[in-house]
Amino acid sequence: MNHFQIMKEVCNDIELSFNEEKYNKFMKYKDILKLWNNKMNLTAIVEDEDIVKKHFIDCIEIFKFSPIKAALNIIDVGTGAGFPGIPIKILDERKRITLLDSLNKRINFLNQVVLKLKLDEINCIHGRAEDFSKKLEYREKFDMAVSRAVANLAVLSEFCIPYVKTDGYFIAMKGPAVENEIKDGRNAINILGGKVEDIIKVENYGFNHNLVVIKKIRETPKIYPRKSGVIIKKPLK
Template sequence: MKYFQVMNTVCSNLGVSFNKEKYYKFMKYKEILKLWNNKINLTAIVEDEDIIKKHFVDCIEIFKFSPMKNVSNIIDIGTGAGFPGIPIKIIDESKKITLLDSLNKRINFLNQVILDLKLEGISCIHGRAEDFSKKVEYREKFDAAVSRAVANLTVLSEFCIPYVKTGGYFIAMKGPAVEDEIKESKNAINILGGKVEDIVKVENDNLDHNLVIIKKIRRTSKTYPRKPGIVAKKPLK
């Protein structure tokens, strides 16, 4: 129970519930992450306390955007080791979560975490974001898209906004230097049917992060996303 109080305090401050069952799931997740990280590159953060604070707590902080408590169907684009999708699911098991990643080794890891933690209402997709948002069963079907990926916001918006229903949200978890990135991406976000609604500052153990909140205000043109490879090579202006 070494880190229980740390996580419980964060959740209490955010207005989300936390208990021993959720704590043990996070601890099991941590151990699976460390074990698999010896075989495939999942994270450079390997110390227990750092995993708790820089991964788990950082992901839970997405609930600082209060509408997150009410959304029910979420897709995590470029989820990697399951961040933030799996922590969101552990905190609120009622949410339906889809994890998308382009590397099959990571999908195998995620499926193992889901199995070992006995999580329900969560599934994985192996593929590129540009491909699956063209499919009718995924396009504009989610209340929210989330991403903790490191891509530029212009690129990330073209990956993520097509998945979101009109009236829903794309939440980009970004570092401290977001102002210039937001300025550069505003036109692209508008083209894709979105609008920057808010920037929520998150301060966690000396980490200065931001939640960039983009609201989907109209449907995305079928032109977007463009073909794989083009989005990153030729970002929207």
């Protein structure tokens, strides 16, 4: 089965439209990723098949949480090489995507991807998550926050939940062993105005992970997020 067929099959399983135009954008994205990865560290995954399966399909699977299809304003916090924000945009061009990352070199890469793929209504921002969520134009303004960043759930929630509107969602893309993180992070999530609503298990091509679905049920207290060093050293409990 070739890459187009693999990706189309995954999209079909979650009732998501996929065609040659979208596939070609993914392939162009892959080529730009590999080119830039030669001069800066964007990903340790460098083989074509691995990029398709471990990055692209992994990101496509976020649509297994069906309310994402209705979310129009999404922020990807700690986006890195653009995962999952750029795949979400390729798959649904109606969405307004904000990509936030603390490293300017990655933002330069993302701007090139946006330019080369001719993606509209996608904003690449250089900044720290805990700073931008204090700004009125970003705080509680998004239908959904998503993150594939490597941080425990309590920490990640403090970075992400302040961006989400009440009744919106934060989706944390996590590995197969997430139960302890959820157990340790539940109270932090509650303090921040969220509630763990679902854990969606995803199994594809030998890779297992989870979508941790957190619903924003009330406003985040204004004292959060704290400073980055404090968030990491003293996670909410």
